[in-house]
Structure formats: C-alpha cells, structure tokens
C-alpha cells in the first residue's frame with residue numbers, strides 16, 4: 050500500500066535515528082518519482098526540522114511523558130518527535146491534524162497502549178506549547194543553549210570556550226536555518242549568465258553568489274538534478290565556501306596538481322575548470338568505492354585532465370617528491386561546518402573524534418607538503434569550524450616546517466571583508482557570519 054508523506058517521514062527519521070543513516074541519502078532513497086512536489090517539500094521540511102530540533106523535542110517529551118525517554122520504543126519516539134515538530138514549529142498545520150495523523154501512525158506501528166500514549170502526550174503538549182520551561186541562561190548557559198537550539202552539550206561547551214556566548218548562540222541559530230542550494234557553473238561549457246537564463250526559464254529562482262566567482266544560488270531547487278542542464282554537466286552542486294578553495298589555490302593551465310583527498314571530486318573538477326582543461330590533476334582518495342564518484346563527476350562535467358588513483362595520503366609517493374606546482378589537502382574532518390545541510394551530524398559525532406582526526410589531518414598535511422616544488426602552493430582546507438583542525442593545526446605545521454609560509458591571497462577573493470581576512474593567509478567562514486557552510490581555507494607557499 051502507498052505510504053502517506055508522514056509515514057515516509059517516519060521511516061526516514063527511524064533510519065537516521067536508529068541506523069545512523071545520513072539525512073540526505075535516506076531522503077533520496079525514500080522519495081520516489083511519483084511523489085508530487087508539495088509532498089516532497091513537506092517531507093524534506095519535516096525530516097530536517099525534526100532532526101535539527103531533536104534535542105529540544107526530546108526535552109519536551111521528557112517533561113510531558115511519565116515514561117522515560119530511553120524506555121519509549123524507538124518508533125513511537127519518532128512518531129512523537131514528528132508530531133511535536135508539527136505542533137511546536139509548523140504554524141500552518143493545525144495541532145489537531147498533527148495529533149490525529151500521529152495516532153494513525155501509532156495504530157500502524159505500535160500496539161494498543163502506544164495509541165493512547167501518543168494521543169495523550171501530544172494533546173497535552175498542544176495545550177502547553179507556549180509555556181515550555183528551559184534551563185536558565187545565566188545559571189546553566191551550556192544546558193540552555195544545548196536545549197534551546199538542539200546541539201549536544203560537548204559542542205556547545207567547546208564553542209563557548211573558543212567563541213564566547215553571543216557568537217555561539219548565533220552560530221547555533223544559523224545551524225538550524227535551512228540553507229539555499231548553491232551550484233557552481235561549469236565555465237568550460239557555459240557562462241554564468243547563460244546558465245542563469247536557462248534555469249530561470251525552467252522556473253528556478255536564481256541569484257548570484259556573494260563570494261565565489263562561479264556561484265549561483267537557487268532557492269527552489271527541488272529535483273534540479275533531474276534537469277538536462279545538470280545531466281549534461283553545465284553545473285556542479287557545491288557550497289559557495291567550498292568553491293573558494295580551488296579559487297584560492299588558483300592553479301594555472303599546464304600545472305601539475307595533486308589533490309590528495311579528492312572524492313567525490315568537487316574541487317578536482319573545479320580546478321580543472323580554472324586550468325581550462327590543460328595540465329594534469331592527480332586526483333587521489335584512499336577509499337576505492339569513492340573513486341567511482343570522482344569518475345562520474347569528471348565524465349559528466351567533461352573534465353579531461355584528471356588522473357584518478359587510489360592512494361593513501363598517509364603513505365609517501367617517492368616519485369612525486371618536489372615535483373608538483375600545487376597541492377590540495379581538503380582533509381577529512383569532523384564536518385561541523387555542515388550542520389545546516391546535514392543536521393544528523395549533531396547526533397552522530399562524538400567528542401573523542403576530534404583529537405584522532407586532527408592527528409590524521411596533521412600527518413596527511415605533512416606528507417603532502419613534501420610533493421611541492423620550490424615556490425609551489427599548498428592549500429589546506431576543511432569543512433569544520435573546530436580550531437584544532439584548522440588554524441591551530443596550521444600553526445603547528447609551520448612551526449615544524451620552516452620551509453613553508455602563509456601567503457596573502459587578497460587578490461584571489463572579491464568580497465571586501467574576505468580580502469582583509471585573506472591577508473593573513475587563511476580565512477574562516479561561518480554560517481552565522483558569512484551565511485555559508487563553516488569552512489577553513491589556508492594558503493601556503495614553499496619558500
């Protein structure tokens with residue numbers, strides 16, 4: 050029998066919460082082509098909204114349920130979460146509809162007791178939704194931010210230490226905002242203006258990016274990957290912050306470029322564009338199964354200079370030492386800059402990950418630095434805002450590698466504020482400041 054949109058949302062939530070599925074992958078798997086646009090928009094909004102606000106919603110469940118959160122069956126908990134999201138966050142859905150639809154799901158997925166349980170809790174919350182009591186901001190700042198903006202306490206604690214109260218609060222608010230889709234024009238095939246016109250003709254609302262040269266922003270992107278424009282390689286989906294990486298590395302036509310962590314190929318394909326498809330990019334990744342993703346993008350975008358190889362960046366390739374003009378280390382990272390796009394990151398990352406990952410990043414960077422020619426350019430970037438993975442790591446690298454220095458790249462960015470920051474040789478981008486994903490990009494020269 051055909052599943053209702055709410056049942057599809059429930060199945061997706063359960064995959065994310067119980068099987069640690071990625072939100073975007075689970076959504077794509079559960080949405081078939083016969084779902085209409087409105088239902089698809091509802092499914093996306095409620096999945097992302099419920100996952101973004103999970104900790105706050107669970108706090109409400111704990112306040113209104115006599116059964117402790119960890120004693121509620123996972124599927125019933127997800128029915129409650131979805132119901133509460135609609136009641137508390139979605140003005141256009143009457144509370145009665147949210148309750149009734151949740152009860153229907155409980156009938157299908159629960160037992161007799163759970164039907165009454167769901168009904169009673171949701172009705173109670175609907176009556177009291179304007180009087181939900183939070184921890185006190187002045188007395189328990191970590192708990193307050195954690196509950197109000199649904200972020201794990203360890204993240205909030207870390208950001209409070211690094212960035213202070215006001216910044217952390219605005220960062221958490223921005224992390225819960227839904228970002229617009231950014232695409233990068235494949236300038237090997239079409240100009241920005243021509244692509245914008247084509248997309249406008251198809252009903253997409255488009256505007257130019259603020260920071261990256263070839264960025265277009267789309268605010269109604271549903272099914273954009275099904276368009277002829279995508280299939281024929283006129284653009285690549287990529288956040289504007291991530292587009293700045295190749296722009297800042299700025300390889301020249303004819304260069305030998307090494308991209309040591311390159312899957313799925315977003316930056317390899319961008320560098321090839323900048324190089325006008327002339328020269329060579331050795332595009333490596335340690336995971337065999339991800340090489341196919343690079344290949345797909347390279348073929349779709351008509352990139353002819355990428356040589357795709359499986360290689361572990363923790364190993365040394367003697368044959369390339371001292372040979373490359375540009376090396377990109379777009380390192381594996383905690384990904385905490387991507388919470389806007391992948392809110393499940395908040396619940397699937399654990400604090401211990403950070404120290405392990407910065408060691409991996411440091412070792413990859415140190416190895417990769419050996420491949421540069423004198424005067425060559427080394428770019429190290431991450432999609433995280435944790436300073437241990439970013440500027441602290443670069444400072445340590447420079448301390449131990451006197452043959453490298455940070456290089457001013459104000460000439461490679463357009464925005465006035467970024468130009469100033471770029472003088473230091475690195476930039477930090479934040480969702481609450483720049484309205485992009487959180488990103489770190491540093492540019493070094495081998496002296």
Ligand SMILES: C[S@@+](CC[C@H](N)C(=O)[O-])C[C@H]1O[C@@H](n2cnc3c(N)ncnc32)[C@H](O)[C@@H]1O
Pocket residue numbers: 309310311312313314315316317333334335336339360361362363379380381382413
């Ligand atoms: C941030 S992603 C790279 C994104 C890519 N540069 C792009 O723009 O599409 C980091 C990549 O590093 C790869 N990776 C992790 N450990 C690695 C290692 N030891 N050697 C090479 N690649 C590694 C991961 O498989 C992942 O694809």
